[in-house]
Amino acid sequence: MLHAVIMAGGSGTRFWPQSRRDRPKQLLRLAGPRAMIQATCDRLAGWIEPNRTWLVTGAAHADETRLQLPELPRDRLLIEPCGRNTAPCIGLAAIRLLAEDADAVMLVMPADHVIEPPAEFRSAVESAVDVVAREPEALVLFGVPPTYPATGFGYIERGEALAGGEERTFRVESFREKPDYTTAANYQSSGRFLWNCGIFVWRAERILAALEMYEPEMHAQLDALRPAIGTESWTEALAREFPQMNSISIDYAVLERAEGVLVREATFQWDDVGSWRALMRLLGTDDDGNTIDAIHDGLDTRGCIVRSTDAGHLVATLGVQDLIVVHTPDATLVAHKSDEDGLRRLVAEIERQGHERFL
C-alpha cells in the first residue's frame, strides 16, 4: 500500500515577516486560499486516504498543524521533539508505518512545495510505485527538468534509462552540489541534469535497510523506538532517542551512497516557493511587472512584490523598482529583490539587536 509522508519542518526565515518561528512557511497562505500544508494534503484527496497520510512536524507547530488539517487522524501526526534534518524524520515515519503495514511504500514529500496539476503528480508517483514493485530495492527520486540556471538547488545527473519500458526513469549517474551560475547554465543546456526536488518513493523496509547500512547508530535508535509504538511511553521514548540521532539529510545519509538509486523525471510543474520572488511566478505579474497582494496604490512602480497580511492596510509605492514590500501588523519588510538571500542575514541582525519578539 502507498503511504504519504509529509515532512513539515521549516524554520520560517525566508518568508519573514509573514513567516515567524511559530508559523513557518508550510502553515502560511502564500499563493492561494489554502495554506501550503493544506494544499499538500489536498493534492492527495481521492488517492491516498487520510489514514495512510503521515505528517512529521516539530512540537512547536503541532497545534496549528492540527487546526489546519482537521481531517488528519491524530495518530498520523508524528511530532519531532527537535529538528534533526530529513534522515531521522524519514526513518521515524518508516518504523511508524511499518508497524501497521509491513509492505508499505512511502511517498515522501515536503509540506511546502507547489505542485500542479495533481493528476499529473499522481500519475508520475504511480509510475514510480510500479518501478518499486518490480525492483524492490529501488530508491526513486523525482528530478525536475531545469527551467533556468538555478544556483539554489542540488542537481541529479541522470544515467542510463531504465529497461522495462518505464518512461522517464533513469539510473542516477551522480549527485551535484548547488552549482555556480555558469555550471548551472551548462547543466541546463546539457539536458542530462535535473533538480533534486526532495520527493521520493521507496519501500519503507528498503529505506530502513539502507539506514542500517549507512547510519547504523541511527537505525539502532529507531529500532529502540519500535516497542513504544502505540503505547503511552511513545512520547517519552521519542524524547529520549530522537535528539540523539545524527542530524543529516536523507540525501547525504543514504542517496549519495546507496546502489539502485533511480531518478524519475517530474512531468508535473514544481515550485519550491523558496523565497518571496516565487510569488511572481505563482501569482503572476501585472502590466508593470508587479505582483500585488494588498490594498495598493502605486505610481512609477515596477517589478515589485507588494503584500500585506492586513486586509485593512494600504501600501502605497512611488518611484520604486524591484522591491519586496511585505507588511504585517507588527513588522514591515522593505528589501531589494536582488538581495533577497540577505533575508537570512537580516533575520540574524534582528535577533542580534534584541528584537526576537518580531521573529
Next chain:
Amino acid sequence: MLHAVIMAGGSGTRFWPQSRRDRPKQLLRLAGPRAMIQATCDRLAGWIEPNRTWLVTGAAHADETRLQLPELPRDRLLIEPCGRNTAPCIGLAAIRLLAEDADAVMLVMPADHVIEPPAEFRSAVESAVDVVAREPEALVLFGVPPTYPATGFGYIERGEALAGGEERTFRVESFREKPDYTTAANYQSSGRFLWNCGIFVWRAERILAALEMYEPEMHAQLDALRPAIGTESWTEALAREFPQMNSISIDYAVLERAEGVLVREATFQWDDVGSWRALMRLLGTDDDGNTIDAIHDGLDTRGCIVRSTDAGHLVATLGVQDLIVVHTPDATLVAHKSDEDGLRRLVAEIERQGHERFL
C-alpha cells in the same frame, strides 16, 4: 502692540501617510516632541502673550488645535469656514485684532515652520517692528539667505539697504517665481536673492489699506464682517462673507504690487519642513546616511528615511537606498526620495482609486 498671527492652513498631502486631511502637518510631531503648531506657539513664550496671539485655522482642525493649545484663549482662534489662501486669512486677522488694538502691529507666520533659535527670531522680528515704527507704511517680509539652489521657493531680489541704520533690511527690487535649477544656482551665488519664507511684519491698518487698494472687493467683504465682531452673529457673518472672498495669496494680492515693501534678512535658522526629506536636515543622519525614527533593523541600507508612528512596529530594510519608508497603523508609504514631489500625484491616485478613507 505686537500681535502674532499664526496661519494654520495646510492640507496634509506632503507628509502622507502621517498627515491626513483631518490632521495636517501643523498638528503633527514631525521633528521633536511637540507638534509643529505647539512649537510655533512655544517660540512666542515670554514675548508675545497668549492674549495677543491669534491663530487662524480651518473648521475641520479647530477641535484638535484647541486640544493641542490649551493655553490659547478661545476667542483668539479664528476659524475659517473654508480655505481662501493667505490674503483673506490675513485680512480676517487684521480686522479682528484692530477691534481690540487700533495700533496693532502684526507678525504673520505659518504654523508649520521650524525656526531656531527663538531668541534670534525674536531679535529679528523686533528690528522689523522698529522699522515699522519709523516707517508706518512699511510692509516687511523676511528673506532667508539661500543655502542651496532651491527650486521650490519664490525669491526676493533685494535692492538698496534701508537708511537709518537698520541692519540687514532692504528695499525689495523684485519678486521672482520658483526658478529652475540653473537660475536658482545663479540666485544663490549672486548674494542678492533671498527665499520668501512667508513671515511678515506690518501694521494691521496698513495691510488693510493695501487690501482696499488692490483687492477692494475683499476689503468690502472684510468691512462687512466688522459689525459682527464679538457678537453672536460672527460665525454666521463669516460663513456668509468668507467663502466669497477671492482666494489669493498676500504676495500676489499686495506684496508684488505695493510700494514700500522691504525685506529683512533672516538671521535665524529657518526650515519650511516642506517634505519628508526635511527630516534628514532636522533629525540628522547616521553613519549610513539614514534618518531613522522607528524600531528599525537594516542591512545594506543607505540614505533612507524610515519612520513609524507605531511604537510597537518593526521596520526592516535590506539592500535599499534613498527610500522614504513611513509606516502608520493603516497605511504604509514606500517612495524613492528623488520622486518625493510625486507624493501629491500619489495622493491624487489614492483618491482616484476610491481609497479616500486613507487620506
